[in-house]
Amino acid sequence: MHYKIVVHYAELALKGRNRSEFVKRLRKQMRKKLKSLGFDWQVRSIHDRVFVEIPTIEKKQAEQAVTELARIPGIAWLSLVHWFPEPEFRFLKGENLQPVYDLISYLANDVYQEGQRFAVRVKRSDKNFPMNSQEFEKALATCIFKTSSWQHVDLKNADQFFYVDVTSQGMSVHTNKIRGTGGLPVSSTGRVLTLLSGGFDSPVAAWLMANRGCSVDFIHFSASHHNLNDVENYKIARIVRQLSEVTGRSRLFIVPYTHFDMALLEQDLDYDLILFRRFMARVAEHIMVDINAAALVTGDNLGQVASQTLDNINSMNRAISSPILRPLLTYNKDEIINKSMDLGLFEVCREPYKDCCALISKSPRTKSKFNVLDKLETQYLEGYSDLIRDTLDETTTLVYNFGQLVFKKEFGDENSYV
Ligand code: ATP
Ligand code: MG
Secondary structure: OEEEEEEEEOOOOOOHHHHHHHHHHHHHHHHHHHHHOOOOOOEEEEOOEEEEEEOOOOHHHHHHHHHHHOOOOOEEEEEEEEEEEOOOOOHHHOOOOHHHHHHHHHHHHHHOOOOOEEEEEEEEOOOOOOOOHHHHHHHHHHHHHHHOOOOEEOOOOOOEEEEEEEEOOEEEEEOOOEEEEEOEOOOOOEEEEEEOOOOOHHHHHHHHHHHEOEEEEEEEEEOOOOOOOOHHHOHHHHHHHHHHHHHOEEEEEEEEOHHHHHHHOOOOOOOHHHHHHHHHHHHHHHHHHHHOOOEEEOOOOOOOOOOOOHHHHHHHHOOOOOOEEOOOOOOOHHHHHHHHHHOOOHHHHHOOOOOOOOOOOOOOOOOOOHHHHHHHHHHHOOOHHHHHHHHHHOOEEEEEEOOEEEEEEOOOOOOOEO
16 A cells, blocks of 8 residues: 655645745755655655655554654645555546545544544546546445445534545545644745743744744853753753754854843843843844844743833844844733643743843833933943954854754864764
């Protein structure tokens, strides 16, 4: 028996050249994802579907591939199908349909549940097939009645569907439809840099951008330097590793905020939080230029904490000329937590994380006028460009590719490691 994975992509409304470009990117992401799982399988487009050719007869491997592919942005739904290739089976002349009836009968018995109703859905994109869709549906339903215990059909609200798709290249049969995450394939809409902290919000924000087709890199501001030997065990690195199972290739830049901290030491400014935000944006913007990122992303959520006010958001925006995107701005906290659970990030995100933001005052300013901040920065943070340079000089870089660490480099280190 041949298996294939059939993928129906999301955003069918996309038109013309855009669409073919998106499908190309989707196929590329799928191929890379499969490779990362050890499956060097072909991914092809036929009509408005993408097919994964599965050489193995190992059903377990095929099922694992389906589960993992369902997490890739750009897929509406997908199915593991039994595949009867034309011309081997000569369906189009209607000569040898017995193997299809045998399989339908096997599947009908396999999925049977007492009291439930079924329906057969035939799609015939090759009109050479001798029966029309309704005739073939009836013939298959008759076979199910005769060879299994199914007794009731319900065309609209069936509990169990049997799907048969007749194309010029062969016929697929399946009983399952697995939902994908929708959206657009990664790398189809540009690159963003995400400000990643130790909580729930920024990883979810990064995922939302990836699911709208962005390639995503990360920057984290840390109080401590990390030993390169085990930097990948650091909470932030584990979050990025996990996200990269979906985002594909993602870089993590870890920079110290110690220079900023030192500069403000003993100043006792209650503006320190928003000054820190502006500092993060400025350092990040330097990296954005290097990696060609079009926007910065944060996990900000309006009003969630005292510092996340419109005033403070505005003051941060004024610090740099690149756009700052905040995909979670209007989310409720429970929606964010639920999303982190769906993404399998809840456990790692809830781990305690002390490293970050020790410098922040207990009652941060909720109102901050950017012209006041400009003045404070001139007054207390003279040498701002040195501050940025010193910070960037101490960057540690990790690169992940579909869940694998593929590169790491510490500041001052000429060598790179895998
Ligand atoms: P999160 O759940 O993402 O930690 P939060 O609710 O704790 O967010 P804040 O700590 O106010 O909110 O941070 C708001 C946003 O600022 C974060 O979502 C993140 O994008 C960015 N941010 C905060 N601290 C850091 C940091 N140390 N390094 C990089 N980005 C940071
Ligand atoms: Mg935080």
